[in-house]
Amino acid sequence: MTATSTLLKYEVKDLSLAPMGKQRIEWAGREMPVLRQIQDRFAQEKPFAGLRLIACCHVTTETAHLAIALKNGGADAILIASNPLSTQDDVAACLVADYGIPVFAIKGEDSETYSRHVQIALDHKPHIIIDDGSDVTAALIQERQHQIPDIIGTTEETTTGIVRLKAMFNDGVLTFPAMNVNDADTKHFFDNRYGTGQSTLDGIIRATNVLLAGKTAVVVGYGWCGKGTALRARGMGANVIVTEIDPIKAIEAVMDGFRVVPMSEAAPQGDLFITVTGNKHVIRQEHFDVMKDGAMVCNSGHFDIEIDLKSLAANSTEVKQVRNFTQQYILKSGKSIVVLGEGRLINLAAAEGHPSAVMDMSFANQALACEYLVKNKGKLAPGLHSIPVEVDKEIGRLKLEAMGIYIDTLTPEQIEYMNSWTSGT
Structure with missing residues (x-):
């Protein structure tokens, strides 16, 4: 109107x-x-x-x-x-x-x-x-x-x-x-980590009603949004793989208990792929080609460019709407790839953010x-x-x-100590 x-x-x-x-x-x-x-x-x-x-x-x-x-x-x-x-x-x-x-x-x-x-x-x-x-x-x-x-x-x-x-x-x-x-x-400590983590999985579940327990979920990117998403996916029972380009973030993911591999290795293993990088075409045709039949891909980054949907469409013979916010792409090979939320923010496309x-x-x-x-x-x-x-x-x-939570405050002695260099051991 x-x-x-x-x-x-x-x-x-x-x-x-x-x-x-x-x-x-x-x-x-x-x-x-x-x-x-x-x-x-x-x-x-x-x-x-x-x-x-x-x-x-x-x-x-x-x-x-x-x-x-x-x-x-x-x-x-x-x-x-x-x-x-x-x-x-x-x-x-x-x-x-x-x-x-x-x-x-x-x-x-x-x-x-x-x-x-x-x-x-x-x-x-x-x-x-x-x-x-x-x-x-x-x-x-x-x-x-x-x-x-x-x-x-x-x-x-x-x-x-x-x-x-x-x-x-x-x-x-x-x-x-x-x-x-x-x-x-x-x-970012709270919105990106806890907000994105919870709302992304909420959107995926509303769009698909799949059981995450036992699935292999690939989280693409381990920034604050990726950390939250990986944490929540593991909490739902998924086996989580992380892909990264930053060595520091990759080490952090490893020490947080996640398996870290290149996308070329993750692509054939994943049942569910979640992009949270802010970059372009982090999932593209070379990855679609080796994915499992029925693999699901979605995005929780701001723009819909993280998944190369144009390439996917060009290499498909049919696109079917199988549920709300859920499209099935039938590839020329006969295999299918499922895209959630048209590649846009799944937590807002299929859920409430x-x-x-x-x-x-x-x-x-x-x-x-x-x-x-x-x-x-x-x-x-x-x-x-x-x-x-x-x-x-x-x-x-x-x-x-x-929240009804209160914390300590420094004593005058502690304030003096924190601002002094003369007091040591």
């Missing part, structure tokens, strides 16, 4: 889904106490008053609370999807109908619609961009150079997006500050990163900036407090 008025423009699937969306948003909020405190403070202080902000994110129940926090803070904000299959249509409807937040996102939108929504976001003439994957930032730099002087900064919370921002800076085109939310300790308890910290980082950009307008150099350590620790403290 598309609507236009002097007050609100939006493009969502169906506004009648709003009541269900509101129920689910409220349920998610039960486990987001840190962001709720930030929402309340923003409502009092209005740090974004007079500023236009766009958020390109997965439109989920958890993201809804970030959007509400930004609006509470006085931002003139709009929300678009960061992935064609990650939108929860009832949430999008609720944000429009109940919170008056313009949303341009429909689950299953095609590439043309997705690109159009990016342009709509840039038409908003933002001062701040919240990006997932840096598509909006890239489009701004490539197509809207005249708008760059108005940009206070951008925030990014995906590994893929950080890689792109580093490349932009190295090419001399990132001429404004960008907050590296992804590398905050209260983000990360649990709200971890997104509480991730989106607290996003909200506070935006506030940091505003408070330091004109003071930050172009390029990537880390979340301040004191902000990171405060988010951790608030999370512990909300």
Whole structure:
């Protein structure tokens, strides 16, 4: 449904889904106490008053609370999807109908619609961009150079997006500050590891209803997302193989008890393949050729390029939809390969994404990163900036407090010792 008025423009699937969306948003909020405190403070202080902000994110129940926090803070904000299959249509409807937040996102939108929504976001003439994957930032730099002087900064919370921002800076085109939310300790230690680990397997099970116990699962990449995925797969009884290109991460996987082999060796052994690298074509035709009949492949990296689906399609005689979010490719040899979630983020395509308890910290980082950009307008150099350590620790403290967990503090004697070099053994 598309609507236009002097007050609100939006493009969502169906506004009648709003009541269900509101129920689910409220349920998610039960486990987001840190962001709720930030929402309340923003409502009092209005740090974004007079500023236009766009958020390109997965439109989920958890993201809804970030959007509400930004609006509470006085931002003139709009929300678009960061992935064609990650939108929860009832949430999008609720944000429009109940919170008056313009949303341009429909689950299953095609590439043309997705690109159009990016342009709509840039038409908003933002001062701040919240990006997932840096598509909006890239489009701004490539197509809207005249708008760059108005940009206070951008925030990014995906590994893929950080890689792109580093490349932009190295090419001399990132001429404004960008907050590296992804590398905050209260983000990647929890969101990437525990969130991705649980939600990825949730998506696989919802799409297939397969028993993981006894299966050989190949986790491609052992970054924080790969660590969480491998850990959870082993916990479900799978025999886990890890593939890596980084020797340090490979050693870590070995010492964590996983078998590490090249993809060429893993391909014939795996029953299930999960890519979490952020890179292109880590599973390609040479691997499909030697996979077992019926092997399943899926992706939990940000973009759908990790699996070479074009090559797979070109070497197939038929593609059949066998379940929701489950396609069977019949190869010319007669063997079949099963692709889950069209190669897009399986945890959002077939499931609901990360649990709200971890997104509480991730989106607290996003909200506070935006506030940091505003408070330091004109003071930050172009390029990537880390979340301040004191902000990171405060988010951790608030999370512990909300969980009813308290920790020790240093005594004056201990503080003196930690700041002295004269006292030894």
